[in-house]
Amino acid sequence: MADEVFDIAVIGGGVVGCGVALDAATRGLRVALVEARDLASGTSSRSSKLIHGGLRYLEHLEFGLVSEALHERAGMLDRLAPHLVRPLPFLLLLSRRAWERPYVGAGLLLYDTMGTTLGRARGVPGQRHFTRRATLKRFPGLRADAFTGSIQYFDAQVDDARYTLFLARTAAAHGAQIASRAQAVSLVREDDRVVGVGVVDLQAPRRPVIELRARRTINATGVWADEIQALAGAHDQLRMQRSKGVHLVVPGDRIDGSTALTIRTEKSVLFVIPWGRHWIIGTTDTSWELDRAHPAASRHDLDYLLGQVNRYLATPLGHDDVEGVYAGLRPLLAGDAADTSSLSREHVVTRPLPGLVSVAGGKYTTYRLMARDAVDAAVEDLPEAVPASVTDRVQLLGADGYLPRLNATTRIAQASGLDVAAVHHLLERYGGLIDDLLELIEKEPALGRPLEGAHGYLAAEVVYAATREGAIHLEDVLTRRTRISIETFDRGVAAAEPAAKLMAGPLGWSRKQTASEVEHYRTRVEAERNSQLEDDDESANRERLRASDIVPTIALAYPPRSESGGESS
């Protein structure tokens, strides 16, 4: 990266930054992206994993946002990534007075209609109304006296970390250069123009600062966006506010049902979402100004979520049922509202200095529009004409060949010796790229066996993550390439050593390095567990920061006080 002048340098490897890289690369531009940690390690692996219009934004009268998001949903389902994004039925529970059904029904009708504007297919079926009895038939695990009926509607679901990874890989396939564990620490300036980024290779022994030269730089750092803007001396351009959202994961057999639930709470909504052989329950929405890299869930957050969901479940859940917990930070544009749940999810693009563009706010579902708008702003004053965005027609890797292989599941199972469920699992995680994994297994049949300690995954997936998916540390594999860290009661501790041994060969780790990766992972799990025993955010944050990062980042000068322990702890 140091030897070239790029058209676009992107800071941040979340869904927005990787979306920017893909957008720019497919316009024929030379692109480099730097990510300080692992791809998707910020908010983009910690969401509710819904590709949705956001029903509740209708109540806030944000029609433009909802309509755009529904259009994006259809594009991802139908064209861009049918292997990664799937339609998901929801039951919206009704529990109030007679006016609620017509009121919510009208909202859902609008939602469905917006999804089909201009005659485009919305990609999912329309709404259906159910009585209490009919609802219980579909979701026997509900408490009969907790609701009066339901309305079924459809949205879509995605593995957020994997989608971001596929964006990055697709951008790389179109020529973008992508580096993880590479932190932007300064902006290279000529007069008042930004002409690149000072980047530290955090993995290199002496951590040199490399000058990454680019004609335009795009800041896509989510909740860190104001920190990068401060490097440009433009403190006031973007005022960000961070809101913490916590999710719990419980095993599939703890809740008797097969569809997702949407429950309106006093302030927001609670989702109960099927997730493979598990359920995800979330989320909270509270202001957070502590460490940004490791937002911590407290006992209070867990109690709140269990309390809310138990109001509706025939068999209540307890702390012992919780397999996994994760917390993420919403990158909200600061407004006057004291309550973060009412802040808008619209995005903004700003130009703090010539040569620098920032993009912030928004939501996962609308990443493509954010990326398009950011690149449009960046290239606007280039002397040559740059083609318009084409990402609404660029399929992600793995989309091609997915459907024919899905139809051939049984044949693939017979030929490979894997069972049908395993082939299905691979297809939904790799799409048409399943062939790469089958090849690995053909060469080394032992890789077709379940990973020791985490039977939902195959050993081959760990090797593939280390060789083809840019995973360079154990936590990259256990937390984001797979979701073992939230899908097992021991949070991946039993799988840590077997997975590290599988990574050691391809990554050239010594025994000492392998042991250190395992030790780091265990310490991190312990710190997370301890933080979840604390009653308040400050104590949870302190406990979480007791575990150091496997690759510490550099604390930037801004903000000086609010990050307890700094990002490097």
Ligand SMILES: Cc1cc2nc3c(=O)[nH]c(=O)nc-3n(C[C@H](O)[C@H](O)[C@H](O)COP(=O)(O)OP(=O)(O)OC[C@H]3O[C@@H](n4cnc5c(N)ncnc54)[C@H](O)[C@@H]3O)c2cc1C
């Ligand atoms: C609890 C919760 C639930 C949500 N649920 C949904 C949902 O269901 N559907 C939906 O559409 N949206 C949802 N969202 C919103 C959505 O997840 C976010 O809007 C989106 O993931 C933000 O992506 P991003 O790329 O802007 O930020 P991030 O994913 O945080 O990426 C920013 C990246 O920048 C990197 N970075 C920071 N500083 C530097 C530096 N100096 N150098 C290099 N790299 C740097 C970080 O390490 C990070 O990886 C949810 C959000 C939360 C918190």
